[in-house]
Amino acid sequence: MLHGIALRYFVEVARTGSLSASSENLHVAVSAISRQIAKLEEEVGTPLFERMPRGMVLTESGELLAQHARRALMDADAVLNEISTAHALGSGIVRVGCTEGFTRYFLPSVFATYHAAHPHKRFVLRSGTPVQVEHWVATGEVDLGLAFTTAPSTAVHVEFSVNAPVCALLRASHPLARKDVLTLDDLLEYPVAVLERGTTVRQLIDLCCSIRGRHLEPLMTSNNSSAMHQFAALGGAITLGSAIALQGMQDEYSLLAKPIDEPLLNERRLQITAMKERRLPPSVDQFLMALKDAVTASLPPE
Template identity: 40%
Template sequence: MSISEAGMRARHLQETALRYFFEVARCGSLTEASERLHVAGSAISRQIAGLEQALGTALFERHPRGMVLNAAGEILATHARRASLDAERAINEILALQGLRSGKVRIAASEAFANEFLPPLIVAFRVQNEGIVFELNVEPATQVSARIRAGDADIGLKFSSAPEKDIKVEYRQPAPVLALMRHDHPLAQSRSVTLAQMSAYPMALPAPDTTVRQMIDVECSRQQLLMESVLISNNMTTQHNFVLHGGGISVCGEVSVRHLVAAGVLVAVPIRDHGMGVRYIEVQTLVGRVLPQAVLSFLGCLKQRLSDQP
């Protein structure tokens, strides 16, 4: 075997080992990685052992229920993730040079944005960019940033109140909590309302693990205010329909009900209690990543649409 052939084979093996390592890191399980890669677990294990031998250090903590990255593994996983994303970007740019007008935009978004806000924006974008396809995953807010860090999404869209590691905030705007009600509700003509005023009426509230609910619970605790709900749901559309059918009041962010307010179907009234305006809409990407052209183009459209007044 010539020196050049040996070098090529070594690089190939290294790339294979990194790919196997990264999949185990993502899954946290050799068995699950084997199923996703369609490769025998023993082969994956050998590649990872080879990497550990070459680096002179273990990369995982082995547990009966899975494999967890140690400090060295975290460093290598960051490298592998960026290498994979850079390779994908290069391929997309080469295809664009060939005039194929193709590409994929992967979005992770919380429900508030996925149901009504993003679909029409995607449709409008594809009018001028027919070759671009989209992948939209609806996630809890806590998982949106995790998908960005893992390289599973190009753009994250969520409500946030604090900085996060390895996340670049491409766009940020205040997202105060509003009271949602019908035009015939007694509070509908108010310029603003308080939680105490709202508590006198039937309420539909989001689940306790949501950002909005946590903000309300903290403020009610501070005021020693008991706010009882007649409906608790983790589905935003359910809460909106509760209000539409005359059930009472709910709470929301402006973006999630922009279409309903613009159509004159419902009224969204600001809540003026302390703490109800500390939330922000964030558009997120991975720190240090060079984004593909299709993603950059859609990112510009997304920021413009968010900044539009209702």
């Protein structure tokens, strides 16, 4: 029991980087947290934190213990959840991290459909960049991650992966709407709205332009894909993204998804990820199956 308490205190300090912040979050005295961490350090025989003027920073040994501790605590929670499920059938909470485009319609729709069949389930949704989503999954801040990627990651476990090419999104009245497949030259002849750097779309389109010796001067950039979709629908520009992002758009704002004949743009994948070596609680594992089905139904087959 002592180790369980000490590890929980340790993980919280590792997360916040502060004894005082951990004390507030755990409702435990700073002295008690400090004492448990000191006992852990005495047991392993090496410092787990560097005590800096602005907080606590994990040492190399601390990083190793943090990876183990997060998994151990979450596995313990999963077992307790299984036990409690026998007394509270269908209960549980699912925490999902995703990139911003999935928050407008796709995930709320999946949550609503799932909730209708499992009314005792609860959800937490957090959105950010692909790097943030990976970090949240790796550290256990969310149970599942949903994001696009251009390269495999060693930081998380891939539960599901499907090809998700970057498409040109444009309204039906756009001159390029008559073409079945577009080229990079087609795109650059018209105003384009793209996401800011740090996203898979921007990474790939910039790389394509660099290889082709072309320059992209976006009419609009944003960190919000919903704003760009509305801008493209209202202003007639082209934006770049995935066909899955068009779900739920009203008729007056509807866009078409056109494939682009660029190999690099077809290398993007959509992944559902979880913490490495973690035993998922039943509530999360059940939702994962529903999420896989929803993703598969929303994208064309590979």
